[in-house]
Amino acid sequence: MTKNRRLNGVKFSLLVFLFIAISLLYLMYDYKAYNILIHLRLPRFLLTVLCGISLAGTGSVYQIMLNNPLAEPYILGISSGAALGSIIGGLTGFIVLMPLFGFLGALLTMILVWALANAGKYRDPNKLLFSGIITGMFISSLISLMLYWFQKDTALILQVLMGNTGHIFSYNEWIYFLVFFVLSLVFCFYLFCLSNQLNILTSGDEVAKSMGINVIKLRKKIFFVSSLLTGICVAYAGIIGFVGLIVPQLVRLVFGAEQKRVFIYSIIGGAVFLIFCDFLAMHLLPIELPVGIITSFLGCPLFIYILLFKKK
Amino acid sequence: MKALFFLRKTTFLKSKIVVGIFLSFALIACSVQDNNKETRYVVLSPEIAEIMSYLGVSDKIVGLTAECDYPQEMQNKEKVGNFGQLNLEKIIALNPDLVFTTALEQNEISTQLNKMNIETVQLYPSHIDDLIDMIDTLGVICNVIEKADSLKTYFLTHINEFKKIADARENKPNVFIEIYGDPIMSASNDSYLGQLLLLSGAENIFPSLIRDYARVNSEDVVKLNPDVIILTYPGITAQDVKNRKGWTNINAVKNNKIYTIDEVNPDLLLRAGPRNIQGIQLLIEIFYGENN
Numbered sequence: 001m002t003k004n005r006r007l008n009g010v011k012f013s014l015l016v017f018l019f020i021a022i023s024l025l026y027l028m029y030d031y032k033a034y035n036i037l038i039h040l041r042l043p044r045f046l047l048t049v050l051c052g053i054s055l056a057g058t059g060s061v062y063q064i065m066l067n068n069p070l071a072e073p074y075i076l077g078i079s080s081g082a083a084l085g086s087i088i089g090g091l092t093g094f095i096v097l098m099p100l101f102g103f104l105g106a107l108l109t110m111i112l113v114w115a116l117a118n119a120g121k122y123r124d125p126n127k128l129l130f131s132g133i134i135t136g137m138f139i140s141s142l143i144s145l146m147l148y149w150f151q152k153d154t155a156l157i158l159q160v161l162m163g164n165t166g167h168i169f170s171y172n173e174w175i176y177f178l179v180f181f182v183l184s185l186v187f188c189f190y191l192f193c194l195s196n197q198l199n200i201l202t203s204g205d206e207v208a209k210s211m212g213i214n215v216i217k218l219r220k221k222i223f224f225v226s227s228l229l230t231g232i233c234v235a236y237a238g239i240i241g242f243v244g245l246i247v248p249q250l251v252r253l254v255f256g257a258e259q260k261r262v263f264i265y266s267i268i269g270g271a272v273f274l275i276f277c278d279f280l281a282m283h284l285l286p287i288e289l290p291v292g293i294i295t296s297f298l299g300c301p302l303f304i305y306i307l308l309f310k311k312k
Numbered sequence: 313m314k315a316l317f318f319l320r321k322t323t324f325l326k327s328k329i330v331v332g333i334f335l336s337f338a339l340i341a342c343s344v345q346d347n348n349k350e351t352r353y354v355v356l357s358p359e360i361a362e363i364m365s366y367l368g369v370s371d372k373i374v375g376l377t378a379e380c381d382y383p384q385e386m387q388n389k390e391k392v393g394n395f396g397q398l399n400l401e402k403i404i405a406l407n408p409d410l411v412f413t414t415a416l417e418q419n420e421i422s423t424q425l426n427k428m429n430i431e432t433v434q435l436y437p438s439h440i441d442d443l444i445d446m447i448d449t450l451g452v453i454c455n456v457i458e459k460a461d462s463l464k465t466y467f468l469t470h471i472n473e474f475k476k477i478a479d480a481r482e483n484k485p486n487v488f489i490e491i492y493g494d495p496i497m498s499a500s501n502d503s504y505l506g507q508l509l510l511l512s513g514a515e516n517i518f519p520s521l522i523r524d525y526a527r528v529n530s531e532d533v534v535k536l537n538p539d540v541i542i543l544t545y546p547g548i549t550a551q552d553v554k555n556r557k558g559w560t561n562i563n564a565v566k567n568n569k570i571y572t573i574d575e576v577n578p579d580l581l582l583r584a585g586p587r588n589i590q591g592i593q594l595l596i597e598i599f600y601g602e603n604n
Contacts (some may be wrong), residue, residue: 155492170556288527
């Protein structure tokens with residue numbers, strides 16, 4: 001037991017060390033000027049960290065809440081709603097207000113999905129999943145329509161869909177972002193506090209109910225908090241795929257399935273992974289790549305490697 | 313329903329005769345039309361439409377895309393869709409002798425039209441020399457070679473003069489052209505826009521990019537510190553640029569040298585054509601405050 005605990009301590013400090021190292025590399029590589037570092041690189045860094053933390057954390061919680069290993073923060077349609085909001089904002093000429101539109105899109109979608117999941121007489125734990133996926137698909141069709149209709153703005157729409165952490169902040173916007181950043185950290189902490197209940201939920205709804213957990217209320221809490229988290233990420237950085245799906249699964253493969261540990265390692269791992277990907281997106285080629293492409297390109301081989309070489 | 317009934321009842325021979333009569337009528341109709349008919353062009357690129365109007369053949373244009381809005385006379389003509397979303401049936405219904413297309417998204421429509429035996433000409437000027445060739449080609453096709461030559465001379469004289477003045481200038485301002493805001497995109501010296509910028513006697517802060525028009529990093533813009541910023545797309549104000557975090561120290565922002573489409577009509581710079589002369593003059597006015 002003590003040996004195990006010490007081993008975990010080593011793993012944890014290793015991950016934290018990795019986080020610090022990669023952050024320094026990200027911030028200091030190709031240093032141009034102090035002004036640029038503070039006003040342009042640092043905001044980008046914080047946005048990347050926020051996305052890594054929120055997406056991986058939410059993913060780990062969703063996979064238990066929806067009882068589905070393939071669940072990810074985007075599966076319930078919130079991301080599509082936020083993306084559609086941002087795109088509409090951008091297309092109608094409110095480029096500066098795109099995050100606000102995105103966040104509104106996420107809020108509306110969240111309310112719609114929850115209402116759909118609770119409408120009608122048919123009750124089933126999977127109903128939330130169904131209504132989320134269907135809403136997402138419906139909104140995706142609208143996004144495709146926008147993509148087809150407004151070909152001149154393909155660049156804008158694609159960067160929302162492929163993820164772009166290079167958001168350019170205005171001074172006012174930056175203050176709002178900082179508020180959102182702190183809010184997101186609070187939300188993440190709240191999700192962390194639900195870990196014990198989630199651990200019980202892995203044994204099934206009936207067991208959880210028999211142990212006095214109000215399963216519906218728990219799902220509602222998680223759904224709303226994580227939707228807000230996802231909404232904030234997508235509003236600022238577009239849809240960055242893969243992080244929320246694979247990072248928690250990787251963590252479970254390496255560190256075991258206890259939710260408290262999974263959550264902590266997921267948020268640090270998500271941040272490290274996304275910073276690394278964004279670093280490559282910026283510097284790999286002369287032209288900047290959308291970070292969403294790098295995440296899947298790197299993440300898939302990494303996952304396969306760990307899957308194949310993990311010792312039982 | 314009645315027609316079908318009739319067809320079913322006719323014998324093979326009868327139907328053959330009917331088809332024959334129809335065919336001969338159609339042939340007569342076609343040949344009559346061919347003799348009297350004016351040449352009919354469908355133009356899918358605003359640049360070509362503009363030059364054709366300078367060559368005085370705009371009355372032969374029967375169909376256009378929604379983007380072909382200059383000069384005024386073009387706005388009353390039949391529209392066959394947008395730049396990238398064209399209505400193939402509408403184009404065919406206009407019965408054109410020739411369809412003028414541009415490159416990029418329109419490669420596909422050329423192939424489709426060719427399959428239907430409609431002739432197409434693809435013209436896409438990516439360099440000022442290409443524009444000269446394009447005027448030549450249009451002159452030959454539309455049979456207005458003299459007008460094309462005089463347009464060419466007018467254009468070349470001005471361009472050469474601009475070039476001479478630009479080469480002689482010292483202390484050229486560093487200019488950043490932003491062709492799109494989210495993500496930030498700019499134009500290199502190889503792009504058409506970049507060449508116009510050089511002719512106006514300015515230094516592009518991004519002389520070479522991976523593509524003619526490509527995404528750039530905002531960190532680089534701040535580092536390269538442009539003296540003038542030109543925004544060529546709608547929906548952004550000078551104030552929006554000033555409010556960007558970290559951009560306050562840029563010379564253009566400090567000295568209030570940010571120009572939007574309200575001051576610089578982007579069509580003068582982004583569309584290859586004789587109006588580029590006005591575009592370059594406008595840029596010179598901005599950079600050097602003189603009217604050449």
